[in-house]
Amino acid sequence: MFEKGSTAVLSTxxxxxxVAVKNAGLYSFEKGEWLLQYPxxxxxxxxxxxxxxxxxxxxxxxxxxxxxYNNKWTHTFFPTPQRLWDITGNESGLIITHVGSKLYIxxxxxxxxxxxxxxxxxxxxxxxxxxxxxxxxxYIGTQINRESGGLWSFSLESGELxxxxxxxxxxxxSIYIDCEDCMFIAKGNARSKEGSIEMKSLRxxxxxxFEQTISEKAFLDVFNVGKNLYTTTSxxxxxxxxxxxxxxxxxxxxxxxxxxxxxxxxxxxxxxxFISSPIESKWIDRSYEMTKLVH
Numbered sequence: 579m580f581e582k583g584s585t586a587v588l589s590t591x592x593x594x595x596x597v598a599v600k601n602a603g604l605y606s607f608e609k610g611e612w613l614l615q616y617p618x619x620x621x622x623x624x625x626x627x628x629x630x631x632x633x634x635x636x637x638x639x640x641x642x643x644x645x646x647y648n649n650k651w652t653h654t655f656f657p658t659p660q661r662l663w664d665i666t667g668n669e670s671g672l673i674i675t676h677v678g679s680k681l682y683i684x685x686x687x688x689x690x691x692x693x694x695x696x697x698x699x700x701x702x703x704x705x706x707x708x709x710x711x712x713x714x715x716x717y718i719g720t721q722i723n724r725e726s727g728g729l730w731s732f733s734l735e736s737g738e739l740x741x742x743x744x745x746x747x748x749x750x751x752s753i754y755i756d757c758e759d760c761m762f763i764a765k766g767n768a769r770s771k772e773g774s775i776e777m778k779s780l781r782x783x784x785x786x787x788f789e790q791t792i793s794e795k796a797f798l799d800v801f802n803v804g805k806n807l808y809t810t811t812s813x814x815x816x817x818x819x820x821x822x823x824x825x826x827x828x829x830x831x832x833x834x835x836x837x838x839x840x841x842x843x844x845x846x847x848x849x850x851x852f853i854s855s856p857i858e859s860k861w862i863d864r865s866y867e868m869t870k871l872v873h
Contacts, residue, residue, distance in 0.1 A: 584854040588625035589847040598622035600856050616651035628667040631687050635662035635675050643688050666711040676706035696732045696739050710753035719750025754800040764809055766796020773797045775809055790831045803846030810841030821853055835862055
């Protein structure tokens with residue numbers, strides 16, 4: 579829809595969307611209008627609002643922060659050439675991101691950082707791909723690792739590491755836990771069509787795989803908009819990815835839209851959805867969809 583390819587997007591209470599435009603910087607987007615907020619030559623792969631700050635992470639250890647008290651963006655780099663994929667935290671000031679197999683943790687909204695090695699007891703340490711903080715537990719999804727890959731739970735209080743779900747041939751690219759304590763994971767393998775969305779209750783052990791009508795190599799992002807949950811995918815052999823609505827009650831994935839390129843991230847605001855792909859940015863305004871008459 580738009581010639582600006584992007585790699586991350588966030589919806590905030592102040593602006594419908596903040597978009598990380600590929601190799602250009604952070605833009606605000608509202609009803610088709612773009613406005614540059616902060617120029618950057620590096621790509622950002624996750625934007626989050628950890629009240630009251632906004633954080634972004636990306637290539638070469640990049641971390642960006644927006645401070646609402648002085649209305650300024652700043653950025654710095656962790657000492658690594660690696661790409662950072664995820665960041666999480668809470669309103670008390672706890673911020674957690676990752677470099678390789680390590681966690682970078684801050685207790686003061688990113689002013690100071692320390693390093694934690696959650697996989698220090700493993701002989702083969704997996705690279706981290708996704709994070710989700712829930713109470714005192716940090717859930718960690720890994721990149722593909724035959725020996726140590728999967729979903730892990732790390733206790734921030736005791737330091738105990740627990741394997742929740744082993745995955746030998748798939749990465750876990752996104753983790754989400756809803757208000758009913760249901761966990762969703764997005765899985766995938768770029769070399770095969772084995773991508774899936776799976777769910778389980780935090781109080782149970784049984785995983786449910788959502789039915790899908792199209793085989794996907796990988797699901798990349800899980801995000802919520804109000805009471806609705808959505809997921810994006812990697813591109814197929816024709817160069818297109820898809821946006822799905824996750825139907826929790828029926829355990830099915832409902833395709834909504836196609837996007838050219840990998841659907842790295844998605845966000846929503848009321849009736850609007852925005853999908854970030856390095857090839858194109860797609861804005862979907864569902865308020866214009868025909869409503870069904872109830873007789």
